[in-house]
Amino acid sequence: MKNLTLKNIAAACGGVFHGDAALLGQCAESITTDSRQAEPGCLFVPIAGARADGHHYIGQVMEKGALCTLSEKELPDADFPYIHVESSLQSVKDIAEFYLRQLDIPVVGISGSVGKTSTKEMISSVLSQKYHVLKTQGNFNNELGLPLTVFRIREEDQIAVLEMGISDFGEMSRLAKIARPDTCVLTNIGWCHLENLKTRDGIMKAKTEMFEFMQPDGHVVLNGDDDKLAQIQDVRGHAPVFFGVEKQDGVYADEIENCGLKGISCRIHVDEKLSFPVKVPTPGIHMVYNALAAACVGRIYGLTAEEIKTGIESMETLSGRFHIIESDDYTIIDDCYNANPVSMMASLEVLQQGLGRKVAVLGDMGELGDDEAALHEQVGTFAGQCDIQLLICAGPLCEHLAKAAREQNKELKVLHFADRKMLQDALPGLIKKGDTLLIKASHFMQFDKIVKQFSSSDG
Structure with a gap:
């Protein structure tokens, strides 16, 4: 890892090195916070978590051949090198910030209330047509995950696409200080993380903290159809590039045609002279927005x-993120990784395009603050307006959703279960061959277990 000598690591995080001074010139070959992934030549960063304290595994890691470890505790009897730090979590952020500055690589930072991950995947798929791309994997988008993503960058990588997720004020500033993006992409300002951010204006304030650490010659890419983001006309002397499905002074799409669960086609207009038809391989109008964001970024980087x-046409979907699973008996829309009111309603819209009986299997949405009951009711009312035949939901908050759906549509069959386990036990008796199932809830509901139950049972 470029310039990550133990001397530079200690300096970057303000730590005190203990051990043989001859080792200070050696570089860490990798950095990990997971003792199970420790390998010879690595730097181990022990994090004290809710379930386990990484400091308990320092000895095991060093026996595996780790180069060095950080430690928040003094280790007077240690016969191995370590760097004493005040906070391992802060240190891992400081080291990541230092490491990224050593690399001559542009960074695309992506955030927003809905669609961060699918937009990240779409942008990465586009940029990979010309560059060697390093992108965020899984949910490594927070104050620990982002540094670990940065540590995966190697000198052969030509561009980094980093997802940045937050739930409170100040978090984006800390993430952006590490990433210092050359291009900032915001997908939308919706209704999520209201527990801390309270309102959409609060969400916008928190998300746009990203701009504080944008590179001086950077670019800003915004959803021009979002009423909040459309208000931004200048970011540190730069005019944003807007995208949307309504004609505007930016990148837009028209000739939109629904292809059911096989995707959606449209024509993307990059400017007045350049446009092209494209088939977005994943269903839903929201995927057109993701494709437009990717087109904006692609043009910025010369594609x-x-x-x-x-x-765009070669993007692959991820498990739990609008992943279509076909079996002999069912079609499953696996969108169970997370949920908020906007994404839940978007998924219900797509479900209506399925074949056979259309069944929504929904669970509680988290982090919605004081309005959580009303927001579940809003989704329930919307579900009652949709062309679906069965709504099955679970969780205490979804009781509000179920009640609103029944009130909206007396003919819609609506079932509610107290928890996911009860739903899962009953579900096999409720589903029929030929059904299209939407499975969606916030991550804590563990609806991925339902996906596994049905996708594995039919081969």
Whole structure:
């Protein structure tokens, strides 16, 4: 890892090195916070978590051949090198910030209330047509995950696409200080993390903290159809690039045609002279927005229309993120990784495009603050307006959703269970061959177990 000598690591995090001074010139070959992933030559960063304290595994890690470890505790009997630090979590952020500055690599930072991950995947797919791309994996988008993503960057990588997720004020500033993005992408300002951010204006304030650490010659890419983001006209002397499905002074799409669960087609207009048809491989109008964001970023980094088109059409979906699973008996829309009111309603819209009986299997949405009951009712009312035949939901908050759906549509069959386990036990008797199932809830509901139950039972 470029310039990550033990001397530089100690300096970056303000730590005190203990051990043989001859080792200070050696570079860490990798950095991990997971003792199980420790390998020879690595730097181990022990984190004190809710379930376990990484300091308990320092000895095991060093026996595996780790180069060095950080430690919040003094280790007077240690016969191995360590760097004494005040906070391991802060240190890992400081080291990541230092490491990224050593690399001559542009960074695309992505955030927003809904669609961060699918937009990240779409942008990465487009940029990979020309560059070697390092992208965020899984949910490594917070104050620990982002540094660990940065540590995966190697000198052969030509561009980094980093997802940045937050739930409170100040978090984005800390993330952006590490990433210092060359390009900032915001997908939308919706209704999530209201527990701390309270209102959409609060969400916008927190998300736009990203701009504080944007590179001086950076770019800003915003959803121009979002009423909050459309108000931004200048970011540190730069005019944003807007995208949307309504014609505007930016990148937009028209000729939108629904292809059911097989995707959605449209024509993307990059400017007055350049446009091209494209088939977005994942259903839903929200995926057109993701494709437009990717087209904006692709043009910023010099891709041709053909490269952008190929990148959009070749994007692969992730498990739990609008992943379509076909079996002999069912079609499953696996969108169970997370949920908020906007994404829940978008998924219900897509479900209506399925074949056979359309069944929504929904669970509680978290972090919605004081309005959580009303927001579940809002989704329930919307569900009652949709062309679906069965609504099955679980969790105490979804009781509000179920009640609102029944009131909206007396003919819709609505079932509610107290928890996911009760729902899961009953579900096999409720589903029929040929059904299309939408499975969606916030991550803590563990609806991925339902997906596994049905996707594995039919091969």
